[in-house]
Amino acid sequence: MSPDPKCTAIANALKNSGLSYAQLASQVGVTEQRVIDICTGNAKPTDVEFSSLGKALGLTDVPHTGTHATT
Numbered sequence: 001m002s003p004d005p006k007c008t009a010i011a012n013a014l015k016n017s018g019l020s021y022a023q024l025a026s027q028v029g030v031t032e033q034r035v036i037d038i039c040t041g042n043a044k045p046t047d048v049e050f051s052s053l054g055k056a057l058g059l060t061d062v063p064h065t066g067t068h069a070t071t
Helices: 005-017 021-028 032-039 047-057
Strands: none
Touching: 005 021, 005 032, 005 047, 021 032, 021 047, 032 047
């Protein structure tokens, strides 16, 4: 199973931001491991998590419904 493209946007934005997992986690109030799990596709973010992560990374146009397709 590969990560959902919408959540891959978080990983790509993080990479481009220069922030570490820990720094992003601190900004949004989740654990570093939670951010790692979301960015690697091992966990599905809640809508609130996705919005918080996206806002911290400057993402404004990535829709997210909280559901992810698996193939």
